[in-house]
Amino acid sequence: MKVCIVGAGAIGGFIGARLAAAGRAEVSAVARGATLEALRQHGWRLRTAAGLVQAPARAQSSAAELGVQDLVVIAVKGPALTQAAQGLAPLLGPQTLVLPAMNGVPWWFCEGVAGFPAGPLESVDPGGVIAAAVPFEQVLGCVVHAATSTPEPGLVQHNFGHGLIVGEPRGGQSPRAQAVVDLLAHAGFEATHSADVRHAIWYKLWGNMTMNPVSAITGATIDRVLGDPLVRAFCSAAMGEAAAIGARIGCRIDQTAEDRHAVTAKLGAFKTSMLQDVEAARPLELDAIVGAVHEIGQRLGMGTPNVSALLGLTRLFGRTRGLYPPA
Numbered sequence: 001m002k003v004c005i006v007g008a009g010a011i012g013g014f015i016g017a018r019l020a021a022a023g024r025a026e027v028s029a030v031a032r033g034a035t036l037e038a039l040r041q042h043g044w045r046l047r048t049a050a051g052l053v054q055a056p057a058r059a060q061s062s063a064a065e066l067g068v069q070d071l072v073v074i075a076v077k078g079p080a081l082t083q084a085a086q087g088l089a090p091l092l093g094p095q096t097l098v099l100p101a102m103n104g105v106p107w108w109f110c111e112g113v114a115g116f117p118a119g120p121l122e123s124v125d126p127g128g129v130i131a132a133a134v135p136f137e138q139v140l141g142c143v144v145h146a147a148t149s150t151p152e153p154g155l156v157q158h159n160f161g162h163g164l165i166v167g168e169p170r171g172g173q174s175p176r177a178q179a180v181v182d183l184l185a186h187a188g189f190e191a192t193h194s195a196d197v198r199h200a201i202w203y204k205l206w207g208n209m210t211m212n213p214v215s216a217i218t219g220a221t222i223d224r225v226l227g228d229p230l231v232r233a234f235c236s237a238a239m240g241e242a243a244a245i246g247a248r249i250g251c252r253i254d255q256t257a258e259d260r261h262a263v264t265a266k267l268g269a270f271k272t273s274m275l276q277d278v279e280a281a282r283p284l285e286l287d288a289i290v291g292a293v294h295e296i297g298q299r300l301g302m303g304t305p306n307v308s309a310l311l312g313l314t315r316l317f318g319r320t321r322g323l324y325p326p327a
Helices: 011-023 035-040 078-085 126-133 175-186 199-209 209-220 224-227 228-249 257-265 271-278 286-299 305-320
Strands: 002-006 026-030 045-047 051-055 058-060 071-074 097-100 142-154 155-167 192-193
Touching: 002 011, 011 026, 011 045, 011 051, 011 071, 011 142, 026 209, 035 058, 035 078, 045 286, 051 071, 071 078, 078 126, 078 286, 097 142, 097 175, 142 192, 142 199, 155 199, 155 209, 192 199, 199 209, 199 228, 199 257, 209 224, 209 228, 209 271, 209 286, 209 305, 224 228, 224 257, 224 305, 228 257, 228 286, 228 305, 286 305
Parallel strands: 002 026, 002 071, 026 058, 045 155, 071 097, 155 192
Antiparallel strands: 045 051, 142 155
């Protein structure tokens, strides 16, 4: 199988390195800058508790140099997706599968949802550019349950978790999704073939929708976020709004916010990905994590005062620091 990783950062590098080392796939990458040079010089590199995983990498700055693939894993940050999607065409044949391994709500999430107003989610796909570039019928849904970082370009540090949930966007199971799950499992991932990947996406989002932005604007690790009663209550209220939205779109959450807080608290003094982005002066992945929830609620006519406040505060924080586009 020919696999291309678009965005060989913390998650893309994690997936690419394990797939390349496992030897069942021909793995390439579309990368740029220092990451591209590091891949060309050192190959795939993944630092784990068991040691360094390393494998040769074929890396290019242009998709046109790699040709049609069997599987394209998109692992860029949300703000970079629109531009990345416009360069995917050389990788996509009629049978190519596209697996977005990204945070938050994907551009295709509300496609075909009963009762949802037609049109792209402007928060994550302004003008429908991504949907036009990536045929919906070639997409598989994906949820990543792993924490990784990049201490230097081209080197991935695995912290914890190996979970990857894969499934058909319309629900149900399929041979093509199973083939991807088998490939990932062979490479050492805890890969699951989900019959309801939309629910898995919404459930993960519901759990980190508040922790990410609150930690970003306060600079606090999640133990401190959850340790403040007022902040904890605010997070719970926003999660209640997201759960109500989920129930309307077929993604019912059966846990309470306090149930989820208890799970999150086990991570201890953990820095969220958005806090790490702030500290590294990288653009905030706010739209897919909070903006999309706000937009879905608005389009369904549902009130979201706490989600709206969270979006507004984090957006303003990002703009004052140059980490989010100006109004």
